[in-house]
Amino acid sequence: MKDDNHKNCVIHTEELSKIYDEGAVPVKAVNNVHLHIEKGEFTALVGPSGSGKTTLLNLLGGLDTPTSGKVWIHGKDLSTLSKNKLIDFRLHNIGFVFQAYNLIPVLTARENIEFVMLLQKESKKERKDRIEQLLKETGLEDQGDKKPSELSGGQQQRVAVARALASKPQFVLADEPTANLDSKTAGNLLDMMAKLNKDEGMTFIFSTHDQRVIDRARRVITLVDGAISNDEVRDTNKVTT
Amino acid sequence: MLFAIAWKNIWRNKVRSLVVIIAVMLGMWAGAFILAYIYGMIDQRLQDAIGSEVSHLQIHHPEYEKDNDPKYFITNSGEIIHDINNDPAVKDISGRVLAFGMVASPGKSFGGKFIGIDPASEDSVTQLSHNVTEGEYLSPEDKNKVIIGKKLAEKLKVKLRSKIVLTFQDIDGNIVAGAFRIIGIFQSYNSTLEESNLYVNQKDLSQLQNTNDNVHEIAILLKDADNVPLFQEKLTSKYPDLLTQGWKELAPELGFMIDSLDQYMIIFFVIILLALSFGIVNTMLMAVLERVREIGMLMAIGMNKWKLFGMISLETIFMVMIAAPLGLLFAFITIEYLGTNGLDMSGIYKEGYSAFGFKSVIYPQLETRYYFNIMILVAATAVLASIYPAITALRLDPVKAIRKI
Numbered sequence: 212m213k214d215d216n217h218k219n220c221v222i223h224t225e226e227l228s229k230i231y232d233e234g235a236v237p238v239k240a241v242n243n244v245h246l247h248i249e250k251g252e253f254t255a256l257v258g259p260s261g262s263g264k265t266t267l268l269n270l271l272g273g274l275d276t277p278t279s280g281k282v283w284i285h286g287k288d289l290s291t292l293s294k295n296k297l298i299d300f301r302l303h304n305i306g307f308v309f310q311a312y313n314l315i316p317v318l319t320a321r322e323n324i325e326f327v328m329l330l331q332k333e334s335k336k337e338r339k340d341r342i343e344q345l346l347k348e349t350g351l352e353d354q355g356d357k358k359p360s361e362l363s364g365g366q367q368q369r370v371a372v373a374r375a376l377a378s379k380p381q382f383v384l385a386d387e388p389t390a391n392l393d394s395k396t397a398g399n400l401l402d403m404m405a406k407l408n409k410d411e412g413m414t415f416i417f418s419t420h421d422q423r424v425i426d427r428a429r430r431v432i433t434l435v436d437g438a439i440s441n442d443e444v445r446d447t448n449k450v451t452t
Numbered sequence: 453m454l455f456a457i458a459w460k461n462i463w464r465n466k467v468r469s470l471v472v473i474i475a476v477m478l479g480m481w482a483g484a485f486i487l488a489y490i491y492g493m494i495d496q497r498l499q500d501a502i503g504s505e506v507s508h509l510q511i512h513h514p515e516y517e518k519d520n521d522p523k524y525f526i527t528n529s530g531e532i533i534h535d536i537n538n539d540p541a542v543k544d545i546s547g548r549v550l551a552f553g554m555v556a557s558p559g560k561s562f563g564g565k566f567i568g569i570d571p572a573s574e575d576s577v578t579q580l581s582h583n584v585t586e587g588e589y590l591s592p593e594d595k596n597k598v599i600i601g602k603k604l605a606e607k608l609k610v611k612l613r614s615k616i617v618l619t620f621q622d623i624d625g626n627i628v629a630g631a632f633r634i635i636g637i638f639q640s641y642n643s644t645l646e647e648s649n650l651y652v653n654q655k656d657l658s659q660l661q662n663t664n665d666n667v668h669e670i671a672i673l674l675k676d677a678d679n680v681p682l683f684q685e686k687l688t689s690k691y692p693d694l695l696t697q698g699w700k701e702l703a704p705e706l707g708f709m710i711d712s713l714d715q716y717m718i719i720f721f722v723i724i725l726l727a728l729s730f731g732i733v734n735t736m737l738m739a740v741l742e743r744v745r746e747i748g749m750l751m752a753i754g755m756n757k758w759k760l761f762g763m764i765s766l767e768t769i770f771m772v773m774i775a776a777p778l779g780l781l782f783a784f785i786t787i788e789y790l791g792t793n794g795l796d797m798s799g800i801y802k803e804g805y806s807a808f809g810f811k812s813v814i815y816p817q818l819e820t821r822y823y824f825n826i827m828i829l830v831a832a833t834a835v836l837a838s839i840y841p842a843i844t845a846l847r848l849d850p851v852k853a854i855r856k857i
């Protein structure tokens with residue numbers, strides 16, 4: 212670990228395993244994963260259903276605790292943090308985009324984005340500037356005052372991405388962010404994320420089944436039965452569509 | 453921010469929140485109103501009792517109360533009455549000669565309390581003349597005339613101008629009797645008075661009893677009711693050989709009713725609030741369990757336990773704290789309106805009320821401090837009821853909650 216702990220390493224795991232021991236046979240959802248993610252990556256996590264993508268992302272995001280092995284985020288060992296400390300750690304270091312239910316339904320798009328910055332106790336001016344910038348970057352200039360229920364699925368996911376970026380995290384984890392979107396909308400969302408990755412240097416790690424989404428990734432990690440079976444870094448030039 | 457979100461969350465399910473709010477409002481309205489009703493009833497009874505029966509203070513010979521023996525009169529009562537009456541704190545004062553004995557009509561006889569009064573001063577202390585509904589009130593020149601209660605007259609089967617015979621003891625223990633003609637019949641909201649009391653002129657009773665124009669009882673009405681304890685002390689030290697009692701000692705049940713109202717209030721509202729809090733907790737639990745995914749998401753993106761706890765408990769507290777003041781406001785309006793106009797219960801249960809000395813028109817009233825005390829209880833309930841749903845939200849595991857997506 213120590214040698215990896217240079218300033219560009221955002222995620223590092225060693226012998227990371229998660230075993231569910233609830234049924235008759237224990238399920239190794241994540242099996243001995245060594246992973247190293249650098250700042251600025253745009254990485255897809257792929258694999259068949261049940262291969263452990265969600266479980267791995269939850270471990271990387273500090274939502275779940277591993278059965279064995281460790282996760283370091285920017286050099287910080289997550290196992291040393293209490294549950295409540297972990298929440299604050301997530302607030303300041305990790306952005307999340309889920310498949311659905313990303314937004315607070317009673318708040319407008321703008322307020323949803325502002326929410327995490329309020330939790331971070333950002334100043335009013337800071338919040339205002341960042342919200343406008345994010346709305347612009349996600350192509351939602353005119354949608355800021357709408358509630359989630361008034362937005363389309365694709366727009367909702369854009370707000371979720373904007374919200375994930377609002378806290379200026381180390382990286383964004385997105386578990387099947389496009390699963391509820393048609394493939395054209397999914398492509399647009401990915402293009403937007405790719406642009407943010409390029410312009411802001413934001414690190415994205417997303418899981419997906421969608422080939423068109425996979426095509427946009429610069430690194431593709433394939434999981435089979437909880438273990439990494441393939442880790443491919445693509446030619447960056449191919450990414451542009 | 454938490455306040456704003458909590459507030460908005462309340463209105464996500466308008467019907468459900470309104471049901472809770474209306475339930476709390478109704479509870480508060482009914483609770484405060486019933487309290488005011490009881491308070492008004494007790495206070496009215498108290499004012500009536502002071503204004504027409506016990507007065508603020510009474511003086512007796514210390515032995516008199518034990519067996520009502522007429523020989524325990526107040527010596528020099530005329531002078532004492534004169535002296536006390538000169539005190540600026542005193543509003544009215546009246547001396548009474550008392551006798552307990554039998555009253556007989558040609559056909560019937562019953563026990564009675566005979567009260568020898570000075571008509572003018574008695575009227576100013578107890579407003580007795582107002583109660584005379586047939587015939588007329590005593591005048592000082594009347595000789596062997598009596599005013600009796602309507603109930604007693606009916607039992608004795610006598611009418612105005614009938615003659616009745618009063619038999620009682622004189623101060624030496626001899627049985628004496630006098631024939632009296634009924635010149636007035638009185639009615640009282642307190643039916644026991646109507647059955648037992650007979651009023652005659654002081655001289656008539658005093659002569660038969662041999663008390664030498666001394667009385668057994670001095671009743672005093674003060675200008676300021678709050679002055680009773682102080683004035684009682686003053687009289688006790690001035691007349692150490694006599695027994696001076698305040699209304700709370702003379703009618704302990706009245707004092708008790710007033711003193712125990714605070715406890716009633718607490719017990720009463722704790723019961724109402726307990727019942728309401730079950731409904732509130734249940735509703736909020738539903739609201740939390742409906743939002744499992746959202747709460748999981750909030751924990752995932754960085755809302756810590758304190759803030760989450762704050763948000764969910766604020767939702768509960770808001771609902772209760774909107775509803776309770778509104779309910780109390782309605783109660784206040786109702787109480788103020790009926791407190792001026794009166795609530796006539798005579799159609800429902802007049803006999804019952806008057807049998808216990810209550811009037812059948814009730815004027816509900818509630819001191820301001822009760823509203824404050826109720827609000828304190830409500831606030832405590834809101835906080836307590838908010839804890840369980842909020843803790844339930846905290847117990848959610850964000851991973852499991854998100855997996856449901």
Ligand SMILES: Nc1ncnc2c1ncn2[C@@H]1O[C@H](COP(=O)(O)OP(=O)(O)OP(=O)(O)O)[C@@H](O)[C@H]1O
Pocket residue numbers: 231232233238239240258259260261262263264265266267
């Ligand atoms: N709470 C749990 N208890 C027991 N087993 C679980 C639990 N969560 C996940 N698993 C199991 O762990 C394995 C990995 O699940 P996971 O959800 O991470 O897969 P996935 O790659 O995200 O699949 P999908 O593509 O369908 O989302 C599966 O076999 C699943 O059944």
Ligand SMILES: [Mg+2]
Pocket residue numbers: 264265266386
């Ligand atoms: Mg999954």
